Amino acid sequence: MLSSRELTPETVSAILTLATQLESEDPLRRAERLAKRRIALLFYESSTRTRTSFELAAKGLGADTTLVSSLSSSIEKGETLKDTGLTLKALGAEAIILRHPSSGAPWLLERETRLPVLNAGDGMHEHPSQALLDLRTILAHLRPGETQVTAETLAGVTVAITGDILHSRVARSNMLLLPKVGARVILCGPKELLPEVAAQAGPGIAIERNFERALAEAQVVMMLRIQAERLAGLQLDLEEYKAKYQLTEARLAAFAPKALVMHPGPIIRGLELTGEVADGPQSVILEQVHHGVAIRMALVYRALTVGVGA
Amino acid sequence: MSVILIKGGHLIDPAAGVDGLKDVVLKDGRVAEIAEPGKSSLGKGKAGPELQIIDAKGLTVAPGLVDIHVHLREPGQGHKETIATGTAAAAAGGFTSVAAMPNTTPTNDTPEITRWMQAPERGASVRVFPIGAATRAIKGEVLNDYAALKSAGAVAVTDDGHPILKDSIMREVLINATRQGLSVIQHAEDTRLTGGCSMNAGATAFRLGLRGMPQEAEFGLVERDIRLVTELSMNGKGDKNGHRPHLHVAHTSTAQAVAAVRQARRNGLRVTCEVAPHHFLLTEEHVGAYDTNAKMNPPLRSAADRDAMIQGILDGVVDAIATDHAPHAAFEKEVEFERAPNGITGLESALGLSLRWLHQEWKLPLGRVLSLLSAQPAALLGLRGRGTLAVGSFADVVIFDPKAEWVFRAKDSRSKSKNTPFDGWTMQGRVRWTISEGRVIFQAATA
Numbered sequence: 001m002l003s004s005r006e007l008t009p010e011t012v013s014a015i016l017t018l019a020t021q022l023e024s025e026d027p028l029r030r031a032e033r034l035a036k037r038r039i040a041l042l043f044y045e046s047s048t049r050t051r052t053s054f055e056l057a058a059k060g061l062g063a064d065t066t067l068v069s070s071l072s073s074s075i076e077k078g079e080t081l082k083d084t085g086l087t088l089k090a091l092g093a094e095a096i097i098l099r100h101p102s103s104g105a106p107w108l109l110e111r112e113t114r115l116p117v118l119n120a121g122d123g124m125h126e127h128p129s130q131a132l133l134d135l136r137t138i139l140a141h142l143r144p145g146e147t148q149v150t151a152e153t154l155a156g157v158t159v160a161i162t163g164d165i166l167h168s169r170v171a172r173s174n175m176l177l178l179p180k181v182g183a184r185v186i187l188c189g190p191k192e193l194l195p196e197v198a199a200q201a202g203p204g205i206a207i208e209r210n211f212e213r214a215l216a217e218a219q220v221v222m223m224l225r226i227q228a229e230r231l232a233g234l235q236l237d238l239e240e241y242k243a244k245y246q247l248t249e250a251r252l253a254a255f256a257p258k259a260l261v262m263h264p265g266p267i268i269r270g271l272e273l274t275g276e277v278a279d280g281p282q283s284v285i286l287e288q289v290h291h292g293v294a295i296r297m298a299l300v301y302r303a304l305t306v307g308v309g310a
Numbered sequence: 311m312s313v314i315l316i317k318g319g320h321l322i323d324p325a326a327g328v329d330g331l332k333d334v335v336l337k338d339g340r341v342a343e344i345a346e347p348g349k350s351s352l353g354k355g356k357a358g359p360e361l362q363i364i365d366a367k368g369l370t371v372a373p374g375l376v377d378i379h380v381h382l383r384e385p386g387q388g389h390k391e392t393i394a395t396g397t398a399a400a401a402a403g404g405f406t407s408v409a410a411m412p413n414t415t416p417t418n419d420t421p422e423i424t425r426w427m428q429a430p431e432r433g434a435s436v437r438v439f440p441i442g443a444a445t446r447a448i449k450g451e452v453l454n455d456y457a458a459l460k461s462a463g464a465v466a467v468t469d470d471g472h473p474i475l476k477d478s479i480m481r482e483v484l485i486n487a488t489r490q491g492l493s494v495i496q497h498a499e500d501t502r503l504t505g506g507c508s509m510n511a512g513a514t515a516f517r518l519g520l521r522g523m524p525q526e527a528e529f530g531l532v533e534r535d536i537r538l539v540t541e542l543s544m545n546g547k548g549d550k551n552g553h554r555p556h557l558h559v560a561h562t563s564t565a566q567a568v569a570a571v572r573q574a575r576r577n578g579l580r581v582t583c584e585v586a587p588h589h590f591l592l593t594e595e596h597v598g599a600y601d602t603n604a605k606m607n608p609p610l611r612s613a614a615d616r617d618a619m620i621q622g623i624l625d626g627v628v629d630a631i632a633t634d635h636a637p638h639a640a641f642e643k644e645v646e647f648e649r650a651p652n653g654i655t656g657l658e659s660a661l662g663l664s665l666r667w668l669h670q671e672w673k674l675p676l677g678r679v680l681s682l683l684s685a686q687p688a689a690l691l692g693l694r695g696r697g698t699l700a701v702g703s704f705a706d707v708v709i710f711d712p713k714a715e716w717v718f719r720a721k722d723s724r725s726k727s728k729n730t731p732f733d734g735w736t737m738q739g740r741v742r743w744t745i746s747e748g749r750v751i752f753q754a755a756t757a
Binding site for chain 2: 081
């Protein structure tokens with residue numbers, strides 16, 4: 001699973017169904033599913049949520065996991081991604097969960113190791129497991145009880161993704177996934193962080209520069225962190241940004257009093273949204289984290305049972 | 311030296327205006343005679359130790375191809391390519407003259423390096439014409455000694471992948487090169503706009519999460535250079551010796567850059583440009599799943615830009631096809647897309663692709679295709695006696711089967727590196743013999 005682009009509504013439906021099935025399964029029986037199978041987590045960037053939930057997911061299925069991170073391995077000594085991958089394979093890894101700062105790195109790893117690779121975030125490109133857990137969160141609130149998704153499941157639902165779209169792999173995965181199940185995606189942000197070409201990334205995507213207009217149309221508001229580490233050279237006035245795009249209680253009450261407030265984390269309180277909004281009644285930020293484990297159980301299970309390309 | 315008689319072939323020599331069945335006699339490294347079939351002074355001479363006869367019946371005989379943009383990687387980067395392996399690839403591709411870029415290690419700043427590159431010890435199969443570095447260590451600050459470089463054999467100056475951004479330095483480079491009668495080649499890229507970028511800017515780059523090089527990074531610098539050339543051309547009078555600056559734009563990839571060159575020429579300036587096969591055949595979509603063999607600089611552009619390259623070739627604004635042959639070792643390309651070095655090999659696929667697409671598909675006459683690959687680039691850099699088979703010229707010849715279709719296999723390449731996006735592509739026109747200064751340097755295994 002490398003990208004949202006390759007997912008069909010049928011595959012999404014199968015993943016969601018499997019996630020629910022695994023989540024409700026007796027933990028002892030569940031742990032037999034991948035008992036003692038070996039899964040490597042290869043992390044070239046820091047992570048709290050994604051790493052922990054992938055690890056808990058793999059362990060919940062009974063697999064042995066090992067974590068290799070760039071700062072405590074031979075990667076520091078200059079070992080390449082290819083050689084690191086081949087080393088993990090030689091150690092018995094049957095799948096690799098990769099987070100990497102370079103867009104496209106999972107394709108390289110899959111080509112060179114011929115192992116199933118789960119993309120846990122590659123550069124500015126994609127973070128497909130995040131989009132799937134976001135979808136599960138949205139469905140739990142807007143389509144409770146529906147077990148199958150189709151190309152129309154989220155018809156009539158508008159999701160406003162707001163903030164640093166340019167550098168966000170979460171935004172790309174969501175803007176490609178959500179329209180496949182019927183949602184309309186509005187991208188919102190200043191030109192520096194949201195180029196016009198973003199609307200051409202796929203079908204069902206529009207740009208609205210005015211945050212309040214975007215809010216007024218949205219049933220779901222997805223806020224993104226300003227990625228200081230990727231801003232490289234952009235002149236962005238944070239005070240001006242906050243004045244136009246920060247999600248505050250007042251804005252929420254005035255323009256989207258019923259919308260779900262989502263954020264992939266980590267959140268920076270007081271920047272893209274206020275602490276009150278993050279902790280407020282419309283926020284489902286921690287539910288998103290919770291859904292991550294079930295989704296990632298399904299992805300890990302599929303990777304080891306369906307194989308490459310699934 | 312022995313004599314070679316090429317008999318019965320169809321000679322196409324655009325510079326000499328020849329297009330018909332001719333026998334060609336090569337002697338002492340030069341073209342000795344062009345005659346009607348069977349009518350040469352050798353008559354029905356018999357092959358022997360002193361006479362090699364090549365039966366070219368059904369084949370096209372043309373001036374050896376001239377590639378004015380290759381990276382042979384020596385000195386200093388012999389793990390990618392050597393002058394011996396790079397020129398062996400050239401020979402297999404039908405090229406007999408290559409102009410070698412100065413971004414070696416060290417850079418070609420001096421007559422010593424320029425001579426070293428041409429020394430017999432390098433084992434070159436074809437003639438190597440070094441291009442000197444315009445500024446020391448291609449840093450864009452201090453000009454090299456152009457008179458010394460020229461006397462050692464340099465045919466042009468450039469800073470290649472490190473374009474000269476400062477107006478004042480570029481002006482000095484143009485003035486000094488003009489004084490020596492040297493061309494200035496610019497890799498047009500305003501690197502202030504392309505930091506951290508690894509493909510063309512646009513929707514595809516956005517979708518792939520890669521930073522994109524904007525088109526204006528190329529055409530903006532082309533326009534700046536043309537402004538400088540306009541100033542220095544003094545309304546066509548040139549400098550005090552009557553020399554006019556010659557700006558050659560390397561590997562043009564954007565529609566606007568071609569448009570700028572077209573306008574400059576209308577204004578009577580000496581501005582020329584080349585296009586690489588990958589820029590008239592491929593688009594940014596070929597990056598696909600982060601294929602590092604689709605990573606080069608300038609990058610593959612949009613379909614509209616690709617079409618503008620084809621149009622520029624067909625309508626004559628483009629002066630030459632040049633490969634930008636840029637070998638890299640496999641391990642260097644087997645990395646994350648953003649970290650992979652720029653460039654692809656090209657010497658062994660340029661003729662086959664040009665014949666297949668420019669000639670067969672887009673109906674450019676064979677003579678014009680060959681001119682873009684020989685006569686025009688030779689004239690552009692003032693390579694006397696190259697790019698034509700007029701009597702007295704160097705005996706540089708390519709003989710190919712224009713009808714043969716074949717599949718290019720990277721693994722069979724003579725180049726030390728195999729980084730090409732054209733692996734498995736169908737080519738038109740198979741090189742059967744390549745002759746450099748009267749020596750057969752390539753002969754195809756007979757099919």
